[in-house]
Amino acid sequence: xxxxxxxxxxxxxxxxxxxxxxxxxxxxxxxxxxxxxxxxxxxxxxxxxxxxxxxxxxxxxxxxxxxxxxxxxxxxxxxxxxxxxxxxxxxxxxxxxxxxxxxxxxxxxxx
Amino acid sequence: xxxxxxxxxxxxxxxxxxxxxxxxxxxxxxxxxxxxxxxxxxxxxxxxxxxxxxxxxxxxxxxxxxxxxxxxxxxxxxxxxxxxxxxxxxxxxxxxxxxxxxxxxxxxxxxxxxxx
Numbered sequence: 001x002x003x004x005x006x007x008x009x010x011x012x013x014x015x016x017x018x019x020x021x022x023x024x025x026x027x028x029x030x031x032x033x034x035x036x037x038x039x040x041x042x043x044x045x046x047x048x049x050x051x052x053x054x055x056x057x058x059x060x061x062x063x064x065x066x067x068x069x070x071x072x073x074x075x076x077x078x079x080x081x082x083x084x085x086x087x088x089x090x091x092x093x094x095x096x097x098x099x100x101x102x103x104x105x106x107x108x109x110x111x
Numbered sequence: 112x113x114x115x116x117x118x119x120x121x122x123x124x125x126x127x128x129x130x131x132x133x134x135x136x137x138x139x140x141x142x143x144x145x146x147x148x149x150x151x152x153x154x155x156x157x158x159x160x161x162x163x164x165x166x167x168x169x170x171x172x173x174x175x176x177x178x179x180x181x182x183x184x185x186x187x188x189x190x191x192x193x194x195x196x197x198x199x200x201x202x203x204x205x206x207x208x209x210x211x212x213x214x215x216x217x218x219x220x221x222x223x224x225x226x227x
Binding site: 004041103104 | 115144146151152153154155156159167202215216217218219220221
């Protein structure tokens with residue numbers, strides 16, 4: 001079945017850029033998503049990219065998609081302490097909002 | 112417009128009891144999805160429902176779990192005879208449209224079930 005892999009931890013200094021990586025197996029996924037989860041909270045959709053795009057920028061967020069390698073990344077510029085959270089990569093499967101999630105990358109931002 | 116409302120936020124059940132988790136989708140949304148998040152893991156799809164219909168239950172355990180989304184009222188995820196392994200966060204999401212149309216699915220804050 002579909003599989004989505006992420007590294008589990010990332011630690012960055014405040015003000016630096018963060019890059020969170022994700023690989024997936026299903027080449028038929030149409031939309032690829034990044035969600036943010038703060039402790040004890042639900043999921044917040046940060047951004048998504050359509051599979052025929054290779055880059056999308058939204059303020060401090062840049063999503064890069066390498067469809068050939070099935071690799072997705074999320075870059076957060078000027079990382080702040082408020083960005084500390086778990087970031088989930090997700091891809092759609094089945095033509096509707098049946099999302100396959102990675103295990104999440106825990107981002108820690110230190111002074 | 113209130114977001115997706117889930118209740119209770121926290122639920123403690125003894126082994127063998129029943130757990131009922133409720134999800135009220137956003138106003139105007141007729142598509143509901145349930146996901147389960149085990150500790151330290153990502154979310155796993157369980158079931159997709161439209162009003163009065165189960166569309167895809169491929170992620171639901173075969174026994175003890177059931178879901179409904181009646182014509183009136185919230186969607187219910189029901190877990191009978193709970194076991195310790197059912198302890199998890201259960202998230203509901205809703206969207207206004209479904210297959211072949213990509214729209215954002217909005218997630219609730221989840222119900223954290225603890226089985227003791």
